[in-house]
Amino acid sequence: EVHLVESGGGLIQPGGSLRLSCAASGFTFTDYEMNWVRQAPGKGLEWVSYISGSGSNIHYSDSVKGRFTISRDNARNSLYLQMNSLRAEDTAIYYCASSQAVPAATDAFDYWGQGTLVTVSS
Amino acid sequence: QSVLTQPPSASGTPGQRVTISCSGSSSNIGGNTVNWYQQLPGMAPKLLIYRYGQRPSGVPDRFSGSKSGTSASLAISGLQSEDEADYYCATWDDSLNGWVFGGGTKLTVL
16 A cells, blocks of 8 residues: 655744655655645645656756755655745645656656645744 | 636535536646546545546546546536545646646535
8 A cells, every 4th residue: 555654844934944754655666756745724736846766857846946855765765855945935734746657657646645734934 | 826727616416417627728738638636625635537537446437537628627427425625637737847736626515
């Protein structure tokens, strides 16, 4: 059974940094592309960042480009999001979501974690 | 405002068929597959429809998806009370080089 478990959220002051983690189990991690998607309180879903199975291909939304860094450790079946220069508008639940690439791409977020809440406030 | 446009709300009575629309452009829906996600209250989103109307294992065939040009639709037939949730469309945007979501549609079962 696929499990994605996020951690690392919390209360942080504006301008601060935070590192989110997502532990994956139940599937061959390298066969899946990974994404971070966030949801501000009472708002809709917003895609944040993407990383390919090998980690060689990365994309960011314009709202976080230059401030956030996505990475993965395939030996540890883990996904990360380093968030710097945090702003109040980054306050949200952050979900990690997987997307099967091998043997057949689904081009969709197949599985989601339960999310971790990041609150940026002084 | 979201790149993809969905109606903020929809409603129906048990047993009815409801449709939720999702409008985009040639750089997103027009050239890519559209996925639909269901988010029950207080829960993480769940994949409902992907790749030209396919359903993941466990998703009832009451849910179906379609696309025409730069618009897509999610249809739910035989509406049930447990279908009350937020529904989001999503696709890749070639111009933005990233995934885009609709603003979400809150479905109420009357």
